[in-house]
Amino acid sequence: MNPADEEFILQCLRIYYYEYFGIIDIPPELNRHEFGYKRPNSGMMRHIQLQDAAQLRSTLMRELPLDVFLSPARYLSPTSPMPEKEWQSSDLIFDIDAKDLNLECRPSHTVQICTTCGMSSDKECPCDYPKKVSTSVACGRCINASKNEVRKLLDILSDDIGIEESQVRIYFSGNDGFHIHIRDSKLSNLNSLERSELVDYVMFRNILPERLGVRKDNTPSLPKPTDLGWPGRFARHMHGSKMTHPPKNKKVTSDDYAQFSDTLKTLSGILGACVDPGVTTDIRRIFRMPGTINGKSGMTKMLCTNIKKFNPYKDAVLIHDKKVTVRASCPIQFRLMNKKFGPYYDEDVSIPAYAALYLICKQLAHIS
Ligand SMILES: [Zn+2]
Ligand SMILES: [Zn+2]
Known part of the structure; x- marks a missing residue:
């Protein structure tokens, strides 16, 4: 990532964590969880223990991480290496991701990018050894289909397993799907194998x-x-x-x-509900912290109190709207905050900071 992009991202994060610290969902005993984060341009920091909300706030304001994680698990010793942490219990989590649904619309809003030269297009880039990755932009159909999977999952959990709705929190993942968190003491002791059986059950596998x-x-x-x-x-x-x-x-x-x-x-x-089995069965992973920014999009992992009405491309966009000029290369039009953006063909455009951050996080623009 180039220094101008990094500086812009840090500016956005500074404002975000100052203004929106209050929406971060902090569990009752924060100091029993493993905390981790990733700054732009650097590796993952893990095995961190935070004592309280004040320490979380100062860490976020000092480090300005682009991705923030917390273990659903509680440990006796969160800072120890994995085998010595002494696992105690773990919230039950499910991950529903639109990319796993293989919808017909998917190719129409997916862009190929060469990570060597940064070009995003279907045309050939000038590299001798292009390294292509694909990134997907906003799609209402993908979101609606993901919501439908959430509905199926919640029905099965409540009708068959007896999980009360008050124990369930639904979050937009911040990018392309939903995270379901269940804090229920009866389920938090389930081991990995038992969670795997539960996954088979909800997926009807x-x-x-x-x-x-x-x-x-x-x-x-x-x-x-x-x-x-x-x-x-x-x-x-x-x-x-x-x-x-x-x-x-x-x-x-x-x-x-x-x-x-x-x-x-x-x-x-x-x-069956289409969930990612690996996320539910891995009881020692760190998982995106609710209320923080998703570094893949610049949007927020946001609590959904009414999933039917929830519009992630408006409700989870909390970055400010001051205009920024970026060199954008996104051949697909997308909507954020009910405004249309693109298509952009390697051109300088002046757009609100939330759209600039979105494109930069998706490697489809750079500060010019
Ligand atoms: Zn290239
Ligand atoms: Zn789609």
Whole structure:
């Protein structure tokens, strides 16, 4: 990152953490968690213990990190190396990311950038060895589809697992999806394997036909729509659906069984919640801290009190709107704060700081 970009980012962060420190969600016993952060242009700092909100504030104002992390886990010794931290418990978290949904719109708002020369376009760059990475810009369809996955997840957690809504916090991740945090003492002791089983459950993955009453050489006894949990959810979906299940009055053949296994796999994608299994099962990771800036976008990891109405491209944009001139190279138009930006073809443009930070974080612009 060039020095002018870095200086601009630090300026934005200084104002942000001064004005918005109050929206950071600080857990009751901050000093039992592992804190970490990343400044622009430097590596990750981890294994830090903060005593209280005052120390968090002074650390943010001094370091001006572009990414801020806190472990969902509580430890006896948060500053020790991982094997010696002495894990005590961990909030349950789920990560829903639009890029995992493989939506049709995805290619239309994804830009290829060469990290060697910084050019972003579909054209060939002048590099002998171009290093291409892709970055995605704002898309309402991706957000709506992610919200739908959140809805599915919350229904399963509340109907089947009995998790109360008051224990659940939904956050916009700050970039391309949602983070669900659950602080429930009954669940915080679950180990990694148990969390993995829970992930399979919410995703409706690895379901054996037997669970839904289909056994080889037996007549099937399929679930009823009024049944609880997945059997009932399955039955309600199949009612009026064109998907097939084994005929009710005949013994299940090997072919029937195999076909039904395939149906269940397809249903996982439709009925299951699409979460990132690695995030939920890794009970020792550090995770983006709610209320802080996401360095991939310059937007905030923001609490959603009404997810239906939540518009991340307005509600999570908290950087100021003073005009800044940047050299922008973003061939795709996007909207922030209900304003259209781009497309920009390697040109100098004067845009509000929030849009400049957004483009700089996405490597699609530089301070000129
Ligand atoms: Zn290049
Ligand atoms: Zn999209």
